Amino acid sequence: MFHEPILVVLEIGRSGTLTDSAPELIGAAASLGAPVAVILVDDASRADELAAQAGTLGATGAHIVPLDQDALVVGGVDAVAAVAERVKPEAVIASHSLPSREIVARYAMRTHRALLIDAVGVSRDAEGIVVHHSVLGGSYLVDSAPSFGAPVVTLRDGSVVDRAVPASAEAIVYERPPWSAPAARVMSREFMESGDARPPLSRAGRVVAGGRGLGSESGFAMIGELADAIGGAVGASRAAVDAGYVSHQSQVGQTGATVSPDLYIAVGVSGAVQHLAGMQTAKTIVAINKDADAPIFEVADFGIVGDLFDVVPRLVEELGARR
């Protein structure tokens, strides 16, 4: 087993505890060495609790750094730099989500480290750390590595299944660093309530996505019903988002989320190449579309040519009957 410290950048969610990406980030780090967490917080009042949570997930250290969250990104860069200087990690791993990706990308720029972005996995070979990528909409797999030195790596949400064995981490609390760079200021912030208990799209094991075929915002509600019937997340094509049937947060594709769930059901989605780029690595793809020539059928494991307004309600019924 390798014991070199691997620095993991963790953030706090709305509940005040570690975000959903923490288990996979620590898991990925544990496959390379000893995970040490830097946790970016508003204040250090729950430091011990956060360190305990990180420890349970496999972290062997927890450096808690309070930031002024009204300065966009820059405080996080200083925090990562301060902890990395102390820990001297063999790699820095963060989520590819916002703002993490920007925090560590700036850190890489500041400290002249190789930046390996949007990884779907990490491993070691005889020479060192290897980073795995799924690129060009999932059509190619690429392995990369730093030419030398400790790399900075961002990890795509939901892509690493490895989990670390529980460890323990004591909280090391830092003083709030004054940020050193010019920064944009956050004038106001508002949470967007999704109003539902569905799993987040980026790491959902099952996704039901709707396209323009749903015809309207109220038509799109059917997607939510099917998603609930299978405990899945709601996705959408860009066409459905642009038409106003659903919010951009649900968009899957080239300019939306890249997902790789176990099951992806595409309803009324034509399968334009830009949509496929966001989901064609899903394990099982189902397509329901009235156009037999829709390109989505080329990637579907099970395709139904039919009227989604007939098929989907029947499907929800069939699924209910089999419980």
Added chain:
Amino acid sequence: MRIAVLVKVVPDTYGERRITLETGLIDRAAAPVVDEIGERAVEAAVTLAEETPGTEVIVVIMGPESAADPGRKLLALGADRALHVVDDGLVGADLTLTAEVLTQAVRDLDPDLVLLGNVSTDGGGGVLGAMIAESLAFAQATYLTSISSDGRTIRGRRVQNDETLEIEASLPAVASITEALPDPRFPSMRDTMAARRKSFRTVSAAELGVDVADEESPRAVVLAASRAPERGTGVKIVDDGTSAAQLADFLFDRSIL
């Protein structure tokens, strides 16, 4: 106000995008187009320029020779001039080298605002704006779904982690925009004619003062590349009223549900 707009020329997402397996690099000769988000960034800059008279818009493109023709078209969208950084030593440039080159190109232009798209369709990194803000020591206002300026500050909206933030930055700043911003205006005949007289300058990395082969800087290198496995052929049925039941059978029989 002077605005530098950074634009990337990429393989057309409507075409077949390829990686050359021997090098692990994207095939940039095939069907290069200005990344759609870059066109939106130019449009955003031109709109800001219209609102603040006396504003100059300069497009900066780092890319191979094949990026020149698509890049030139941006002059017809209202940009005043363009700079194309071309250098054989930049083939396969990773994010940090790209950021260093663009930083130098921008620094020489001395802009108040640097605008670019939030994320490219080929690289998918979405961090260049942040990296350039770091090396220029400009304020970073990235992933904006709206943008406005009064000539001294820029303001916009940014979405992260299910939060919508209203942010404000004093110039000089680096701002990146999302596809929520409008796509470009259709150039008039006059715009297209006028574009021919605008400056499209080419420069090498060395002329910018960047040593592309600098051994002191670690870079991301490709070790291996392969095509992802093909998906097998699936089942396709026409609905006769029983398709939902057949699908449910399929999902339960294979323990997918």
